[in-house]
Amino acid sequence: MAAKDLFHNAVKQGLLKENWVITADPLKIKIEGVKFEIDLAAEKVLAAQKAGQKIAVEIKSFLNTSAITDFHAALGQFLNYRLALKMVESDRILYLAVPIDTFESFFQEKFTQEAVNLYQVKLIIYDPVEEVVIKWKN
Secondary structure, three states: OOOOOOOHHHHHHHHHHOOOEEEEOOEEEEEOOEEEEEOEEEEEOOOOOOOOEEEEEEEOOOOOOOHHHHHHHHHHHHHHHHHHHHHHOOOEEEEEEEEHHHHHOHHHOHHHHHHHHHOOOOEEEEEOOOOEEEEEEO
């Protein structure tokens, strides 16, 4: 089993505070011989007569000295996980969870914004201290 990100529980608590139901921790996917573990899976019922919304969340802390190195790894994981979900659970939307301080600094750089737009990365911005979701970016 892969190690959980330092802020795993902060994001999980933030989702619970927004009335998400955690359905897997982690979400395990296997496609033939390739195994994936996405940090969290959650569901939310939108209305009694509507189908629920299903998400998967890959949590990143961006605590290394090089934000671009962390971003390379996070983006690669995100793209692979999104493809895996498309193959086995196409109704689940993948999000990359990033801490607010990283979003307000590194994710405001032109290169990072261009990559997020080009690769259609959906973001959850969270506060690791308050354990809340600050913003959803689709």
